[in-house]
Amino acid sequence: MAIQRTRRTQTADYWLKEFAVKKDDIEQIYEWLLEQNQPRSIDELTIQLISSRCQKEEETLLKRTDQGSIYQPQERFEIGQRVVFPAIDYSAGQVIGVRDGENVRYAPFSVIQVQMDGSDGVIREFAMGFDQDHVLNRHAILAEDAGDRVPAERLHEEYGPHVRDQLVEALAQNDDFVQFGQQWFLRGLVPEVTPFHLNIAEAMIDERGHPLTVSELLKEVGLADSKESIQAYALNSALRRDGRFEETNLSGEPTWYLSALIPEAVRTKPIHLVPMHKAHGGEWLNRELHDFAREIRDEEDDLGLEAPLGGAPGHSVEYILTYPHRREGTIPLNNRGLFMLRERPADRFLVTFIDEQNHQQFRGWMLPGERYAWGLGEWYQQHEIPIGGVVKIQSDDDPFAFHVIFEKGRRRTEWIREAKVINDRLTFSMQRKALVGQCDKYVLLDEGQSSALESLWSGAGTSAPGLFEHITQLFPELAKLSGQGLVHAKTLYSAVNLTRRSSAVPIFAELTRHACFDPVGDGNWVYDDSLRDVLYTTADQMRQRARSRRQDVIVDHVQEYVANDEVQSQ
Amino acid sequence: MRAARPTVETKFHIDFAWWERQNRSPRIHMLEYLCAECRESLGAQTQAVMIDMVDPETAEVTRVDSVWEAIRACCSTKPGYVSEDTPVLDSIFRLFLANGNKPLSAQELYEQLDKRPPETILRVLTKGSVHLGIRPV
Numbered sequence: 001m002a003i004q005r006t007r008r009t010q011t012a013d014y015w016l017k018e019f020a021v022k023k024d025d026i027e028q029i030y031e032w033l034l035e036q037n038q039p040r041s042i043d044e045l046t047i048q049l050i051s052s053r054c055q056k057e058e059e060t061l062l063k064r065t066d067q068g069s070i071y072q073p074q075e076r077f078e079i080g081q082r083v084v085f086p087a088i089d090y091s092a093g094q095v096i097g098v099r100d101g102e103n104v105r106y107a108p109f110s111v112i113q114v115q116m117d118g119s120d121g122v123i124r125e126f127a128m129g130f131d132q133d134h135v136l137n138r139h140a141i142l143a144e145d146a147g148d149r150v151p152a153e154r155l156h157e158e159y160g161p162h163v164r165d166q167l168v169e170a171l172a173q174n175d176d177f178v179q180f181g182q183q184w185f186l187r188g189l190v191p192e193v194t195p196f197h198l199n200i201a202e203a204m205i206d207e208r209g210h211p212l213t214v215s216e217l218l219k220e221v222g223l224a225d226s227k228e229s230i231q232a233y234a235l236n237s238a239l240r241r242d243g244r245f246e247e248t249n250l251s252g253e254p255t256w257y258l259s260a261l262i263p264e265a266v267r268t269k270p271i272h273l274v275p276m277h278k279a280h281g282g283e284w285l286n287r288e289l290h291d292f293a294r295e296i297r298d299e300e301d302d303l304g305l306e307a308p309l310g311g312a313p314g315h316s317v318e319y320i321l322t323y324p325h326r327r328e329g330t331i332p333l334n335n336r337g338l339f340m341l342r343e344r345p346a347d348r349f350l351v352t353f354i355d356e357q358n359h360q361q362f363r364g365w366m367l368p369g370e371r372y373a374w375g376l377g378e379w380y381q382q383h384e385i386p387i388g389g390v391v392k393i394q395s396d397d398d399p400f401a402f403h404v405i406f407e408k409g410r411r412r413t414e415w416i417r418e419a420k421v422i423n424d425r426l427t428f429s430m431q432r433k434a435l436v437g438q439c440d441k442y443v444l445l446d447e448g449q450s451s452a453l454e455s456l457w458s459g460a461g462t463s464a465p466g467l468f469e470h471i472t473q474l475f476p477e478l479a480k481l482s483g484q485g486l487v488h489a490k491t492l493y494s495a496v497n498l499t500r501r502s503s504a505v506p507i508f509a510e511l512t513r514h515a516c517f518d519p520v521g522d523g524n525w526v527y528d529d530s531l532r533d534v535l536y537t538t539a540d541q542m543r544q545r546a547r548s549r550r551q552d553v554i555v556d557h558v559q560e561y562v563a564n565d566e567v568q569s570q
Numbered sequence: 571m572r573a574a575r576p577t578v579e580t581k582f583h584i585d586f587a588w589w590e591r592q593n594r595s596p597r598i599h600m601l602e603y604l605c606a607e608c609r610e611s612l613g614a615q616t617q618a619v620m621i622d623m624v625d626p627e628t629a630e631v632t633r634v635d636s637v638w639e640a641i642r643a644c645c646s647t648k649p650g651y652v653s654e655d656t657p658v659l660d661s662i663f664r665l666f667l668a669n670g671n672k673p674l675s676a677q678e679l680y681e682q683l684d685k686r687p688p689e690t691i692l693r694v695l696t697k698g699s700v701h702l703g704i705r706p707v
Contacts, residue, residue: 073629087628101631103622105643111622111631125631127624136629 007061009054010150015159021049021170028052029167030176030186039185039233043156045171046164051152064090067117073130074137077112085126087136092117098128106132180237181254191224191231193238201235202244202258209363210350211248211255214239248346255346265328265374266348266365271459272324272501273372275300277467279505279561284542286519286556289508292489293561296320296443299334299371300503304563311340316394316405320440321380322497323387323447329377331393338368342399354396355379356405379404386416387494388444389437407438417445417481417491419498421452426499428477442490442523447498458500467502468510475517475527486524505561512558513537515547519554526550576696578680578688581673581707584666588703596703600637603664605645612637625670632670641667658685658694663702673707 008014032048033040040048068082069075077083077095084092097113110128115121130137156163171177171184178187200221205212214232223231239245239256246259278300285293293301297319317336325332348367353375354360364375383406385391392405411434418431433446447453458464465473474495479485489511493504511517515534517525528549536542542558576582589596597618604612615636622631623639634642645651646668652661661683665674674682676692686694695704 071629073624085628088630101622101624102620103624103639105639106624125622127622127629127631130624130629132624134624134629135627 007054007057007149009050009057009155012159015050015155016162019159019163019166021166025049025052025167026170026174029171033184033186034189037189038227038229039180039183041182042164042168042184043160043182045184046160046167047152047156049167050155050160050163054149054152054155061086061090064092067092071126072136073127073132073134076110076129083112083114083126093124096123101127101130106130178237180233180240183233185230185233189226189230190234190237191226193223193234197221197223197235198238198242198244201239201256205245205256205258206261209261211257213253213255215253217256248349257350263365263374265330266367269367269370269372270324270328270330272328272457273330273370274459274501275503276458276464276500277502277506279303279503281562283505283509283561284512284539284558285505285508285561286512286542286558288519288523288554288556289489289512290559290561292493292523293504293508296490296493296504297334297336298322298493298503298505299332299337300501301505301561302335302371303561308339309341309344311342311395313342313395313397315340316392318390318392320443321385321387321389321391322443322494323445323453324497324501325372326380326385326387326447327450328372329374329380331373331376331391333366333368333371333373337373337393338371340393340395340402341366341368342395344368350400351375352398352401353379354401354403356394356403357383357408361401373402376404383408384436386435386439386444387447388439388441390440408436409438411436417478417495419445419448419453419495421449421456424456426453426456426474426477426495428481428495430481440490442488443494445491445494445498453498456499464500467496467506468514470496470500471507471510472516472527472529472532479527482524485526486520487527488523489525490523492525509561512542515545518545518548518550519556520550520552521554576676576692576706578676578692580692581675582662582679582695582704583671583673583707584663585700585703585705588700588705592703597635597637599663599702600635600641600667603641603645603651603667604637605648605651608637608640608645612640623670638667642670652683658683658691659701659704661685662691662695662704666704 008018029045029049065084068084069077071083071085079095079098081095082092083095084090093114093116095112096115099111099113101109101111109130111125112128113123113125115123172179176187177184178190201217204217204220214235217235218228218231221235223234236254240247244259245256246262248255248257281303317340319332319334319337331337347369348365351364351366351373352361353364362375362379364373366373385406389406392407394403394405396403413432413434415430416433416435417428418433420427420429431446464470471492474492475487478487478491478495489508492511493507496502496507511525513536514532515536516528516531518528520526531547534547536545539558543555545553545555584596586596601609601613619636620633621636621639623634623642624631646664651668652664656664662679665679665682676688676695679691680686680688695701
């Protein structure tokens with residue numbers, strides 16, 4: 001028999017190796033929930049189970065101490081007397097003999113021979129009248145000594161996940177229990193939610209036009225008499241099972257909205273926003289390109305952790321509109337944009353956009369985890385904001401309202417690049433176009449017929465040519481517009497995004513590492529097709545650009561693109 | 571059926587039957603571990619003398635050779651019984667003598683000796699022939 005100084009339920013071995021959920025545990029949880037009469041979290045159920053196991057062990061130990069005198073080496077026992085040994089798993093036995101101890105190290109003592117209970121009836125010997133300094137003389141291990149026991153909550157902290165996983169599995173297989181989120185309850189105690197109740201809920205949300213909490217819904221959806229928490233639990237469970245409803249607040253109190261009212265672009269990330277190429281960190285960029293990347297701040301170039309919540313009311317950020325966001329009516333949310341959020345109640349939540357110019361309000365959705373907000377499609381059209389338009393978004397006193405601003409200024413006419421699809425190829429020409437508002441002149445593009453562009457769109461995961469190949473196709477088309485064969489890096493970024501989603505860093509990294517591209521100043525690059533197979537592999541090579549045939553090539557530092565604006569210069 | 575391959579969780583102990591089969595006396599080996607005091611009092615004993623050893627945790631009494639009892643009750647409590655220089659295998663043997671030959675796994679031996687990683691201890695104990703009678707329980 002194993003020698004045990006502590007209770008089994010106090011050991012890691014018990015919870016991590018021996019523990020398995022038994023029928024008794026489930027019955028005990030059932031009774032406890034019945035008694036509590038309200039849903040409980042899986043953690044609470046786990047603590048309850050742990051506590052119950054500890055309690056059962058205590059009861060067993062107490063029963064055993066009734067079976068005889070508690071053994072301590074200094075005590076004396078008679079033949080025929082029953083003795084309980086707390087240090088040996090509370091085993092008990094009967095004294096059947098006594099002899100003198102033999103060890104000159106100690107003062108004279110005796111040895112009792114004990115026939116242990118159990119089928120084997122083994123005889124073991126123990127010291128008696130042993131007046132030495134022995135741990136059992138100082139402190140007999142008694143079932144009543146609960147002082148050293150670790151509370152169930154602490155055991156839960158240490159071994160909870162292991163116990164919880166098994167408990168969830170057992171509860172899920174038992175029809176008596178139901179689960180909503182992390183809460184479990186007894187099926188028999190959940191009030192019935194009928195189609196009539198759900199129809200009322202649907203009508204309420206439809207009428208109010210925004211998500212409602214279950215507490216709000218319960219004001220009109222009358223369920224059978226029971227605690228409000230149970231009613232809420234029942235309604236939440238029923239709403240979750242009904243496809244008409246969508247849970248829009250996943251972190252706090254659930255809020256419910258109608259699936260039919262959630263735009264497709266909110267339900268699923270639009271294909272135009274799914275990046276085919278994005279920054280991963282460690283890309284080499286020349287210093288100028290690095291500055292451009294920081295200026296553009298494409299949301300897919302943000303590395304590391306998301307920005308914390310924080311910006312005060314009135315906090316604003318600007319972004320340069322690209323084709324994908326213009327087409328989808330979305331706002332890119334880079335870390336600066338995310339910092340504007342003061343509350344983030346759910347993975348996706350409704351917000352109000354306020355047109356700063358005419359104070360018109362319209363509904364939109366924030367999807368911080370997906371790094372975009374949706375709802376500006378009509379607004380972009382209404383204000384004729386082009387690709388390259390500079391848009392400002394500013395937080396309101398209401399944490400769920402945001403002002404959208406496009407500085408219009410006077411209408412003007414400018415020569416701008418217009419995209420055209422000819423023979424399934426993307427080409428560009430300069431056209432005079434009427435423009436309003438503040439634009440980045442390098443990103444500025446006219447998309448021409450977007451339906452034609454769509455036929456060339458390469459979604460992530462498709463077998464489109466690689467980014468370098470794509471750039472080498474686009475570059476000559478853009479270069480022919482300048483007369484000197486120059487293409488600005490930001491223009492290239494804007495043009496690439498007409499037919500595939502790519503953040504700036506991967507494009508700029510291709511420019512930096514391929515010898516066929518050379519920087520010639522002011523953000524402009526040239527292309528030499530004869531060097532398209534030559535790759536610079538070290539930072540020094542990328543800086544020197546030794547293979548260049550141009551006299552005007554700019555020798556610039558190259559920097560590794562890393563998170564948090566930290567760069568390493570070479 | 572082949573025995574399961576030992577892992578770092580497999581318990582080991584000193585198998586005194588192994589010593590008998592090898593026709594060797596663990597007592598001779600144990601004499602080397604006696605402290606100066608005990609060597610003086612027990613060194614002259616040429617034959618095994620069985621005495622009562624009282625377990626420090628349970629007070630259970632077992633009849634053991636006086637040399638082992640001395641190691642457990644006295645010598646093993648003195649500094650230097652297991653030192654940094656003591657070879658791993660020797661340290662494990664000393665540890666089993668000191669704890670009354672309670673089975674321990676490679677993981678537990680590592681935790682008590684802090685000499686080598688559990689995997690290394692396991693390799694030492696299972697590689698080749700049996701050393702000092704230390705075998706899986």
